[in-house]
Amino acid sequence: MSVQPAVAELVTTTDLLLCPDPARVYATLFMPGEEMPGDHSRATAVINRVLALDDQEVAAALIDLESRFADRPWLDAVFQQHFETVAHRLGTQAAPSSNRQRLIGAYFTHDVAPEGAALTNPSMVAHPDQSGAGAGELRVILSARAIGEGHLSSIEFRTGTAGRDGHVRLDPPGERLEEPVRQPVLYSRAAVMAQLRELGSPGETSQLILDSLGDTFDRPALEAAIGRLDAQLLSRQASRDAIDRLRWIADNRYRVSFPTAGMISERVLVPTGPSELNGVEDARFVRFDDGGRATYFATYTAYDGRRICPQLLQTDDFGQFDAHQLSGPAARNKGMALFPRPVGGRRACLSRWDRERSFVAWSDDGLAWGSSTPIDDPSRPWGLIQVGNCGSPIETEEGWIVLTHAVGPMRTYTIGAMLLDLDEPGRVIATLPCPLLSPEGDQRSGYVPNVVYTCGAVRHGEHLVVPYGVGDRVITVAVVDLPGLLALLGRTSARAATVS
DSSP: OOOHHHHHEEEEEEEEEEEOTTTTOOEEEOOOSOBBBTTTTTTHHHHHHHHHHHHHHHHHHHHHHHTTTOOOOTTTHHHHHHHHHHHHGGGTOOOOHHHHHHHHHHHHHHOOEEEEEEEOOEEEEEEETTTTOOOTEEEEEEEEEEOOOGOEEEEEEEEEEEEEEEEEOOOOOSOOOOOOOOOOEEEEHHHHHHHHHTSSHHHHHHHHHHHOOSSSSOOOHHHHHHHTTTTHTTTSHHHHHHHHHHHHHHHHHHHOOOSSSGGGGGEOOOOOSSSGOOOOOEEEEEEOOOOSEEEEEEEEEOOOSSSSEEEEEEESSEEEEEEEBBBBBOOOSSOOOOOSSSTTTTTEEEEEESOOOOOEESSSSSBOOOOOEEEEOOOGGSSSEEEEEEEEEHHHHHHHHEEEEEEGGGEEEEEEEEEEEESOTSSSEOOOOOOSSOGGGGGGGGSSSSEOOOSSSSEEEEEEEEEEETTTTTEEEEEEEEEHHHHHHHHHHHHHHOOO
16 A cells, blocks of 8 residues: 555545734834934924824814724724823923824824734644633644734734544634733843853853842843943943843843733734844744643744744743743754653753754753754655754654654645654654645645645644644644554554664
8 A cells, every 4th residue: 555645544634724814903103214314303203293283183183093993992092102102202391182192192103914914834732721612622722923014923823622523613813913011021140141152252241240140130130230340341342242242132031911811812922022023933832741830832933134043932821921042052043842841851842953954952941952863854855955843742652743844846845744752752763754744736825835834733632633834825724633643653663664
C-alpha cells in the first residue's frame, strides 16, 4: 500500500473558514508625522487650529462624529484619553471646554484595521475556562497573526468549541477591538546581563549600573542608577551607547493588560517594545503545566524592520501578558516552540536557530536557551530549502507528536509530522515520509501563494485539531485521526529499523 493514500485517510478537512475583516478596528493614538520647518510641532499646530474654531464649528464637528460613529459609543472615552495625552502642549493656556477637549482628542485618534490584509498562522490551546463545554467537548482559544496596513502584524484571538469529532465551532467575535495598556514591571538583573551578552560585551558602564541594583529592580531604580553615574563617564560616547542599550532592553521587557473585562476575541496584542516596531509574528501558544497551576506561554517573532528575534509571552488568563526577551545560541531566528511540560526536570523547546534545520534545545529558566540537538534537516524532495516546527509538541503515550513544515519547489510550504521519544526528545522515532497537508486547488492562492502553515494544534481525545493558514490569507481547520497517525508513524519506524 502506498504511503500517500494512507496519509490522506487520516485528515478530514472542515468547512470552517475564518477570513480577514477590515471592519474590525481599534482606535489608537495618532500623532502627526515629522515636525515642521523651524522645529515647530505639528501636534501643537493642530491643537491651535481646533482652538481657533468657533463654538458652532466645534458643535457641528462633534455632531458629525457622533453620527458617523454612532455604533461605537466608547469612542468618547478614547477621545478624552487622547486629549489628556497631548494636553501638555497647551502650555499656560486655559483648559478648553469639554466639547473642545473631545474634538481635540478626535484629531489625535485614528482607526487601525489589524486584519485588514490577512488573518493567518493560527495556534490553538485549551481554554482556561471550560465552563459551558458539553460532554465530549473542549473549549478552545485560537490565536492568529493579523496583518494590516504596511504588512504590520499583531496577535488576535477567537474562542470556540471542539466537538466530539474534533470539528470546531467558533463563537461570534466581540463588537470591538481593544489594544492593551502598558503596566509597570520588574526587571531581572540576570536576564538583562544575558541580553547584554547577546548584543556583545556588557562593558564598564553597563556593569557599573547593574552592580548598583538588586537582583530585581524597576524602571525608576534603573534611571536613578543611570543618574548616579559620574559626569565624566556620561560624556563618553561609549557610555551613552551603553545606556541606550540598557533602556532598549528594558523597553522590550513589558507587561500589558486590557482595561475592560471584554471578550477574549476583542483583544489585540499590538507591537509594543522597540524590537517589535514592524510587527509581532507567528505566536505559538502552549498550555504549560509543571505540576502546579497551568499557565500559557507563546514564543513569537519580534521584527523591528532590520532584524528578527524570538521572544516570549506569558499569561494566565489572556487578560494580562508579560513579554520577555530570550537569549542563548538556540534563541535565534524564527520558529521556537515550547514543550508543554518540563522534560527530565528542564524546560525544552524546538528551535530553528540555523535557519534550515530543527533542533531540540534546553533551558533551566525558560529564558536562556543553550545546547541543542538536531532532529530534522532539509533532505526530502518537498523540503530541500528548509524545515521547522509547526507549533509545540503534543504528548501521546507513544511519544511527542511534532507537526512540521517544509519548504520545497516554488517556495511551497507543506505540513508534516514526526514522533520524538518522550524521555529523550532529541531521539527521533519516526518521520512521515510524505506531507500530511499540502496546498492544493484553491488553497494554492493567497496573500503568499502555495502556503499551508500552522503555529500549533491541540489534542482533543483521539483527534488532533489543526488550525492552519492558507496562502497567509485565511484560516481553516483540519482534523487528524491521532491513533491512525501514530500507527502510520509506527509502521514507518518499523520499516526504517528493518532497512537499517
